[in-house]
Amino acid sequence: MVxxxxxxxxxxxxxxxxxxxxxxxxxxxxxxQQPNTTRIQGYIGRKFEYGINSTDSYLTEPTKARTDxxxxxxxxxxxxxxxxxxxxxxxxxxxxxxxxxGSPVAKNSxxxxxxxx
Numbered sequence: 001m002v003x004x005x006x007x008x009x010x011x012x013x014x015x016x017x018x019x020x021x022x023x024x025x026x027x028x029x030x031x032x033q034q035p036n037t038t039r040i041q042g043y044i045g046r047k048f049e050y051g052i053n054s055t056d057s058y059l060t061e062p063t064k065a066r067t068d069x070x071x072x073x074x075x076x077x078x079x080x081x082x083x084x085x086x087x088x089x090x091x092x093x094x095x096x097x098x099x100x101x102g103s104p105v106a107k108n109s110x111x112x113x114x115x116x117x
Contacts, residue, residue, distance in 0.1 A: 005032045045071045065092045 077087040
């Protein structure tokens, strides 16, 4: 069992007050703890392409949308004059925003079949 790191213990005795202890336990203590991670191993992406074996181990996604559009194209907005990304929208998020604006998104093929947008 890993011991919990308490940042209050790094302060001099004069600063070990109750407000400081509450503040540090709510902020810094969470940052210095050992991460609670689990190592997983498997493939993600399409299961039916060239070079894929039926015995390959794929990770199970929690939703159907995430399974269907896991590695699909997305739109990335960058800041002017730089290559720094400022925003990102995935295909399911784009469909959600179109749905909120009142577009019929039941048939995706009808949304993007036009020559002009």
